[in-house]
Amino acid sequence: MDSIxxxxxxxxxxxxxEEDEFNQIIKPHIQLRRFRRKQIISQAGEVERYMNFIGEGLVRKYFGKEKEELITQISMEGHLIxxxxxxxxxxxxxxxLQAIENTTLVSIEFSDLNSIFATNAKMERLGRLVATEITVLNERWQMMLMKMAPRERFLLFVERNHQLVQRVPQKLLASLLNIQPxxxxxxxxxxxTSPGSHTEGETN
Structure with a gap:
């Protein structure tokens, strides 16, 4: 699969x-990194070296609290993590960060990201727009967790993330949504069991 x-x-x-812009400025800095199912991508306590785009697979992001693993993000193809x-x-x-499935990441190291953004005003603007999008998505997610009751959170998540519901183990999704398994x-x-219900559709 072409992940780039x-x-x-x-x-x-x-x-x-433009394709030429991408090939000349961004593509030379890309590293394709492949991980097996359940393989650790980066450990807590380490400095994050890469911005990762998921070309193929599933990845979870979590932190440890006492004996629990609390998941804050599960992402599939087409998303950053x-x-x-x-x-x-x-x-x-x-x-x-841990791969849930066999995963291919399109990764760019921190120093290379800075080099890309310093190339010209267009690349700098691209970096700002991506960072803003991440901030907005994180804020929306935190608001959902705080504002919605468990059932509301579940229904909204299922509506927007049918593929994740099908592909991700139930225990992991429960942790992500802060709902008891x-x-x-x-x-x-x-x-x-609801009339007319289904679990197929597009992810957000």
Whole structure:
């Protein structure tokens, strides 16, 4: 699977890039990194070195609290995943990244990102737009977790993320949504048995 083409398409959602621009300025800095299912991509306590775009597979982001693993993000093809604070400040990360499926990442190292953004005003603007999008998505997610009741969170997530519901183990999704596994199972059962319900569709 060509993972670089989807990354080019992803960047074009933020700013119109010519293929030559991409090939000359961005592509030389790309590293394709492959991880097996359950393989750790980056450890808590390490400085995040890469911005990662998922070309193929699934990745979870989590941190440890006592004996629990609390998941803050699960992403699939077409999305970015990395420790934002650790990468931007080059400080040790609080998070661990792990592949849920066999995964291919389109990765760019921190120093190379800075080189790309320093190339010209267009690249600098691209960096700002991507960073803004990440901030907005994180804020929306935190608002959903705080404002919505567990059932509301579940229903909205299922509506927007059918593929994740099909591909990700239920225990991991329950942690992501901050719902007890048995509650998640009950909600899922209700969805399946509701008239006209389904679990197929597009992800957000």
């Amino acid at each position: 083409a989807p990354f080019f398409a992803f960047l074009n959602k933020f700013i119109e890039l 990395y420790s934002q604070e650790s990468l931007n400040k080059q400080t040790p990360s609080h998070y661990c 048995e509650t998640f199972s009950r909600f899922k059962h209700l969805i399946k």
